[in-house]
Amino acid sequence: QQQVKQSPQSLIVQKGGISIINCAYENTAFDYFPWYQQFPGKGPALLIAIRPDVSEKKEGRFTISFNKSAKQFSLHIMDSQPGDSATYFCAASGAGSYQLTFGKGTKLSVIP
Amino acid sequence: NAGVTQTPKFQVLKTGQSMTLQCAQDMNHEYMSWYRQDPGMGLRLIHYSVGAGITDQGEVPNGYNVSRSTTEDFPLRLLSAAPSQTSVYFCASSPTYSSGNTIYFGEGSWLTVV
Numbered sequence: 001q002q003q004v005k006q007s008p009q010s011l012i013v014q015k016g017g018i019s020i021i022n023c024a025y026e027n028t029a030f031d032y033f034p035w036y037q038q039f040p041g042k043g044p045a046l047l048i049a050i051r052p053d054v055s056e057k058k059e060g061r062f063t064i065s066f067n068k069s070a071k072q073f074s075l076h077i078m079d080s081q082p083g084d085s086a087t088y089f090c091a092a093s094g095a096g097s098y099q100l101t102f103g104k105g106t107k108l109s110v111i112p
Numbered sequence: 113n114a115g116v117t118q119t120p121k122f123q124v125l126k127t128g129q130s131m132t133l134q135c136a137q138d139m140n141h142e143y144m145s146w147y148r149q150d151p152g153m154g155l156r157l158i159h160y161s162v163g164a165g166i167t168d169q170g171e172v173p174n175g176y177n178v179s180r181s182t183t184e185d186f187p188l189r190l191l192s193a194a195p196s197q198t199s200v201y202f203c204a205s206s207p208t209y210s211s212g213n214t215i216y217f218g219e220g221s222w223l224t225v226v
Contacts, residue, residue: 006154009152031212034214041220042219042220043202043204043217043218043219043220044202044217045216045217046214049214051212089155093212099157099170100157100215102154102155102156103154104152104154105152105154
């Protein structure tokens, strides 16, 4: 049973546009929601994370929006750049387990 | 800063062979884990360890073995390689075993089983 559903699988955005990636979770006891960024040939790296006590967190061009009642959270990349082209994973942990459960990933391509 | 170091980077195995993927971290992290990444499947946890001498199974442990004799090292052993184990393997570590900790990944080991 997949506990974190991520969409879309792939996304093509023009330079300067907004990239939006969505995730939905099932377990209401999750209490930590990170996003990881992975460039080709590299391991994932933490990009930004949020706790459910806030509805939004912004770091530079990257924003997480969190909707606790809908059990959804999303990553917004403003002014997308070709250097943002990577695979993005959402994840969740908590519920008595400290293991991260990952979504299946979204491959973002930002075209000039 | 070395961080999490994995070796080898690439490996080709024949079905039935065994091998060990090495992982070392120099950050004195308590928690270490192994994931496999397959197209369209995301990252799936194989085994993890919360400290030296302590290991436990993750989501997809079958066909793999681990041990944690030191804080620094967490090798992953493939006992009898199968084509289904063709994947990219990532070792990861975290300061402690608690929700909210950043997990640091190595750069991956590409394994092909023929």
